Structures are given as C-alpha cells and as structure tokens.
Amino acid sequence: MSIASVIINKSARALDRFFDYLIPENLEGKIQIGTTVSVPFGKGNQITEAYVVGFPQSAQVENLKEIIDILDPVLLFDEKQFALIEFMKRRYFSTYLAALKTVVPYGLGLSAKRVSDKVLKGSTLAVSNAEAFDALEAARDKAPVQARIIELLMQNEFLANADIQMILGCTAASIKSLEKKGIIEPYDIEIFRNPVDYNHIEKTTPLSPTKAQQAAINRITETINAFKVFLLHGVTGSGKTEVFLQCIDTVLELGKTAIVLVPEISLTPQMIQRFAGRFGSRIAVLHSHLSMGERNDEYKRIRSGEARVVIGVRSAVFAPVENLGLIVMDEEHENSYKSQNAPAYHAREIAAVRAKQNNIPLVLASATPSVESYYKALSGKYELITLKKRAKEEANLPNVSVVDMRLELMDGNRSLFSRQLLEEIQVNLNEKHQTILFLNRRGFSTFISCRSCGYVVKCPRCNIAMTYHKNKDFLTCHYCGYTQRSLTTCPDCNSQYIKHFGTGTQKVEEELKTLFPEAKILRMDMDTVSAKNSHQQILEQFEKDKIDILIGTQMVTKGLDFENVTLVGVLAADMMLNLDDYRANEKTFDLITQVCGRAGRGVHAGRAIIQSYAPENSVLSLAKAQNYEAFYEEEIQLRKGLVYPPYCDLLAVMFSSYNDAAATNCAKRMAERIKKDLIGTVPIEILGPSPCSFYKINNKYRKRILIKCKLNDTIMNVLSSCVSEHYKTKESQFVNVSVETNPVHIL
Numbered sequence: 001m002s003i004a005s006v007i008i009n010k011s012a013r014a015l016d017r018f019f020d021y022l023i024p025e026n027l028e029g030k031i032q033i034g035t036t037v038s039v040p041f042g043k044g045n046q047i048t049e050a051y052v053v054g055f056p057q058s059a060q061v062e063n064l065k066e067i068i069d070i071l072d073p074v075l076l077f078d079e080k081q082f083a084l085i086e087f088m089k090r091r092y093f094s095t096y097l098a099a100l101k102t103v104v105p106y107g108l109g110l111s112a113k114r115v116s117d118k119v120l121k122g123s124t125l126a127v128s129n130a131e132a133f134d135a136l137e138a139a140r141d142k143a144p145v146q147a148r149i150i151e152l153l154m155q156n157e158f159l160a161n162a163d164i165q166m167i168l169g170c171t172a173a174s175i176k177s178l179e180k181k182g183i184i185e186p187y188d189i190e191i192f193r194n195p196v197d198y199n200h201i202e203k204t205t206p207l208s209p210t211k212a213q214q215a216a217i218n219r220i221t222e223t224i225n226a227f228k229v230f231l232l233h234g235v236t237g238s239g240k241t242e243v244f245l246q247c248i249d250t251v252l253e254l255g256k257t258a259i260v261l262v263p264e265i266s267l268t269p270q271m272i273q274r275f276a277g278r279f280g281s282r283i284a285v286l287h288s289h290l291s292m293g294e295r296n297d298e299y300k301r302i303r304s305g306e307a308r309v310v311i312g313v314r315s316a317v318f319a320p321v322e323n324l325g326l327i328v329m330d331e332e333h334e335n336s337y338k339s340q341n342a343p344a345y346h347a348r349e350i351a352a353v354r355a356k357q358n359n360i361p362l363v364l365a366s367a368t369p370s371v372e373s374y375y376k377a378l379s380g381k382y383e384l385i386t387l388k389k390r391a392k393e394e395a396n397l398p399n400v401s402v403v404d405m406r407l408e409l410m411d412g413n414r415s416l417f418s419r420q421l422l423e424e425i426q427v428n429l430n431e432k433h434q435t436i437l438f439l440n441r442r443g444f445s446t447f448i449s450c451r452s453c454g455y456v457v458k459c460p461r462c463n464i465a466m467t468y469h470k471n472k473d474f475l476t477c478h479y480c481g482y483t484q485r486s487l488t489t490c491p492d493c494n495s496q497y498i499k500h501f502g503t504g505t506q507k508v509e510e511e512l513k514t515l516f517p518e519a520k521i522l523r524m525d526m527d528t529v530s531a532k533n534s535h536q537q538i539l540e541q542f543e544k545d546k547i548d549i550l551i552g553t554q555m556v557t558k559g560l561d562f563e564n565v566t567l568v569g570v571l572a573a574d575m576m577l578n579l580d581d582y583r584a585n586e587k588t589f590d591l592i593t594q595v596c597g598r599a600g601r602g603v604h605a606g607r608a609i610i611q612s613y614a615p616e617n618s619v620l621s622l623a624k625a626q627n628y629e630a631f632y633e634e635e636i637q638l639r640k641g642l643v644y645p646p647y648c649d650l651l652a653v654m655f656s657s658y659n660d661a662a663a664t665n666c667a668k669r670m671a672e673r674i675k676k677d678l679i680g681t682v683p684i685e686i687l688g689p690s691p692c693s694f695y696k697i698n699n700k701y702r703k704r705i706l707i708k709c710k711l712n713d714t715i716m717n718v719l720s721s722c723v724s725e726h727y728k729t730k731e732s733q734f735v736n737v738s739v740e741t742n743p744v745h746i747l
C-alpha cells in the first residue's frame, strides 16, 4: 500500500508537521497533492479533515492508520501553491496550516459550499446608545464575548454575523443570546452581487503613449516570457497606469492573465473604472470589503477563466489565476502590502516567488520607491525604468511651500492653519477650485485629559490613551476596541476640567466651518468611511457636489485624480518625522510627495502648503523639491551607518503572556539559546529582550527580542526550531511566541 503525507486541519502549533497515512485500495490513484481527505486522528481516532501534501517512498508502514475518505474531489492547491506554502512557513515562521489558509483563498474548497448566496445574515444594535452602554458594562465581566460584540456594533452600524465570529473567534451562540436579551437584532445585509457594474462603464481605448511610456512598455513586453523584476519609478501623474494597461493588453493577446496589486487605500472606484473601461468584464476585483458571496463570485469568474485581469489588494497576490503572464504592484512602497497577521507576509516577496515560478515579469511601480527596492534597482538586481515628467502636457508638478508654524505662534496665531494656507483656501473658494487638507492620523491625539491634575483616560487593557469620538460621545481604544463612556468629571481629582485635546480631523472640520461658514466641507476618515461603499460615495459627492474642501487622513493621499483640485494642505508634517520607527523619513517623504501629487492634475496650476514646526528638516526640503534621488542618497547613508534594511533583515521575536514574569523568563532563555547557536556562526546582532513600546495590550504583557541579520537558512532553522520546541513545553500554555520578519511597525 502506498503512503500519503498530510497536514491536519488543527491549528495547534504542536501539530505543525506532516502525518503519514496509508492509502486504502479503493482510493488508490484518486488522491493527489491538494486532495482534501478525512483521517482518524489522535487517541480517540477522531475523524479529522486533512490535506495531502506528498507521497513519501520510504516511510515506516507499521502502525500507520488508513485514510478514511476523500472529502473534496476538487484540489485545494496545486504543486506551485504548495511550494509557496513551504516558502511562507520558512520565511515568516508560520505553521503549515496558517500558510495554507492564506495561500488558498478563503471561500474556496470546502467552506465555499457552506456560504449562502442571497443575503448575508448580520446584526445591529436594537437599543439606544445609552442602553447599549448599560448592557456593555453589565456584560463586561460576566460575558466578555458579548461585551465585545456590543462594542463592535457600537463602532459599526451593522456587521455580518460571520464577520463578528471571525473577528472575535466566537460562536453563533453569543450572538443569539444577545439577541434573546433584546440588545441586538438580526439585520439582513443585502449582497451587492457584482462589485463593478460593467454595463455602465464607458469603454476606453489606449492613449497614444509618450516617448518615456513607450520605452517602458517596450522593455517590459520584450521580457514577457522571462522572470525579471522591474522598478518603474515615475513621478505622480507620469502615466504609470497607462503603462500597465498597455502591457496587460500584450499579455491578454498572448492568451495569458495578469494580477494587478494596489494598496487598500488606492483601490478607488476611479482606479477600478480605468481598468474596467479598458478590459470590461474581463476584470475581477478583490478587496477586503467584499461580502463572502461577492468574493466567491469573483473567485468563480477567475477560476472559470472569464476574468483574466485580477485587480486587488494584498491578498490578491494569491489569486488562483491560470496561465499567469504578468504581475504589477502599484505603489510598491506601501505598508499595506505587509500583512499584520500570521503569516505576516510581504506581498512583494510573494509576487516575486510567483513571477519566478511562472517565468514572467514583475513590475513594481511607485513615485517614491521603498529604499529597499531602489537599492536593489541600483545594484542591478532589479531593472530601473524612470518616468520623469507628467504624462499630460499641460499638467505640471505643483508649487510647494513649507510654512514655519513657530513663526505663526510667535505672531499670535494659535489656530491649526497658517495665514498663508487660509489665504490660499480663500483664493480657491473665490475661484471655485477644490482644496484637499491632509492630517496624518484619524483622531490624532484626540485623547481626554484632566487640565487640573493631568489624568489621561487610558485603555485598562492596553495602557494606551483612548481616542475620543465626538459624534457618539464615547472613547475607544484603537488597539483592542475597548469602548467606554466619555467622562465629565476626573476620576482622580473630581475636577470638571476634563476635556478632549488635540487636532483630529473632526476638530479641523469644526474650526474650518467657523472660519469659512459659506464653504462646503467634507471629511473622509475611518469614522466617516465605515459602511459599505461610503468611500466611493464620499468621492462621488466631492466631485458631483463641487465640495470646496475635503479633509482627510491617509485615505485622501493616494490615487485620487480630480482635475479641479488646485490646493493641497498638509497640516502637521512633523508628526510623521517623529515616529519611533527607522522608516519615519521614508514615510514622510512619500506622504508629502503623494499628497502634493493630488494637486494640479488638470489645466490649472497646483499649489501645496506644508505646515511644519521644523521646516529646516532636509526630508521636508527634499520632498518640497520632489527630489527622490537626493532623498535616497541621504537616507541610504543613514541606513548603512545604523545597519537597517536593506543592509540587514529585522526579526522581531515576540513573547506575550498574562503573566509578566513568565514572558520575561521565556524571552531571556530564548535569547540565550539564540546567542549560543548563532553568534560566531553568522553576522548577527541580538537586541533585548525588552518590553515592547506598547507593553501591555489586551491585558497581555509583551516582550520582544530584535534580531538584525541577513536572513538565511541557518538562522531560519535555529529560530523555527526554537519556536517549535517552545510549543512542546508546558510553558507554551501561557506564553505565546511568534516571529515576525521585517515588521512594518516595531511596537
């Protein structure tokens, strides 16, 4: 009898290996890599789902149990996908199962059949805000899961039950019992079957390319049958998208397919329309706001070959297309390409593996490439293609000025806006041009604090200042979602002077309304963009209703292409420069470039005003001059001097536990073990263990070891065996250990 190796569908770290089973005669020849089977597992021989990954020749036959049956004749993954799973397991220190569930899109395989099609069952609050708070407080200790559900529904108008269960890892029973108590009620969420209405999209034809665009198209299409990574560095508005569109034309003519990755925030209706206009119903769109039904539909269209161009966010890099011919990654420097959940993969690395597997080009595009990618381009690992000018003849890069906010303060201007910015806004109002104002973060430091004693309202679980939401008058922790009533007296000193502080987008909106009562003002941030499609609605409204001023967070910086926007203001440019992160300069440069790129895309000249308390900072002046090359030269020297990527990889080994001492001890021991095994063998620097910046989150204490190294097999082996050995010990029941490769935020 022959033998099959399987991965068991159980997420325990201790079970993260292959298990061998005999193939019974009646199934001989019907089982392949990727087949879903049922097997007897564990002491009680519980019937368990498992996935076939190989057929070992020389395994021990004695004592092997037999596979029971085939559960799904459709293969869950093929050999290329399995190679990707193995790559992810090693590079991102994940389990096989977690990698499998990431590679094989959610909704395929067995679970696909369980998804109902017409409406999505959801829930919404059945009581007033005040009553919800009472229920929340009552449930907090006795029924914490129910409390979390109430919190979620206070933050969202409604949610699909499946999403609630997924977010909280809870069962339908918790939702049902809240329903019985009358606190929440069922809410049918209508499914928008098709994310794009292909009937109402105007067909477009290829534009006649500029010389620079033509050169780029030629280089990429010449290489269409070989693996190669291109870095397309083009200023905002240089027509990178047109380059993708025309390369994809070639790919489609060859009978092949393409994947186009865009960051979450730039997957705007405008972007989708440009692709739909060119390729019609041959496109499929994958983003995180699709309902399960919609996602399934798109997967079906991809699998059947109807959809040949997949446009999507990070996870679309796994799209199950056949006969892949090109992968494009727009705004390749964006953080949203890095997953924050295990396996914390980077879509750029996955895209490179898939491009290599299929012998095809990968095109990375950006106006402000990541320092890592530009380094590779200069060292010849990637091929650099540059677009220096805007594609439309009349469109010029905006005129950028940096305003010194210290002088404003000295002159007695305490408002959020410099005099220059106010004047320019007035000019735009007079001329009926549109303005975009940008603030880095939602509710940035809108925390509540006492002006008498300095008390700050913090999350009891995370020890982080809670954010004040004015509309609904409550406080939320942006790390764990803990929600509570706002306060009117200080719990520490009983003073009445407890107020909210800071410059959130809401505050900017209020101040603007007072200053320009006649202006039409719109706000776009995580609070106003929560219900489905509302991102699109806000943008449509901005265009159709000729809104004068759009205020927003990160969401307003990308991809928007409105001809009538001639003024862009950056309210607090320093916020980003001061982030506790080695990429702070890069992020600031990128952000300013992108924001300024929104202005002057039509016939009218654009202006951008950057407000700063440190205008002499060289990152700001280089961003003002739009000089990426000079910025890169400065930044790469810093990275080299301090040994940061691209001169090394960073590995964060995280320890978390309800017991502070347990986390510390475990971290100390592992640091010793890593030092013993690796120092002297490979160039490596081991920092810590030390407490994370956010030391306590959700009541768990967090410690970390930071490793600087060039990630190679030796290091991967040592670390992954450290982790798997940890999960064989009793300690693993109360200390969680994980490793993240090149984390975006080192928190």
Ligand code: ADP
Pocket (backbone or CB within 6 Å): 207, 208, 209, 210, 213, 234, 235, 236, 237, 238, 239, 240, 241, 242, 391, 392, 561
């Ligand atoms: P990027 O992706 O580099 O920011 P876009 O592709 O969005 O640039 O192009 C910016 C603008 O220039 C768009 O309005 C686009 O329609 C226009 N455009 C691009 N290429 C051409 C061309 N060859 N001729 C005329 N207009 C063009």
Ligand code: ZN
Pocket (backbone or CB within 6 Å): 450, 451, 452, 453, 454, 455, 490, 491, 492, 493, 494, 495
């Ligand atoms: Zn006080």
Ligand code: ZN
Pocket (backbone or CB within 6 Å): 459, 460, 461, 462, 463, 477, 478, 479, 480, 481, 482, 698
């Ligand atoms: Zn919290």
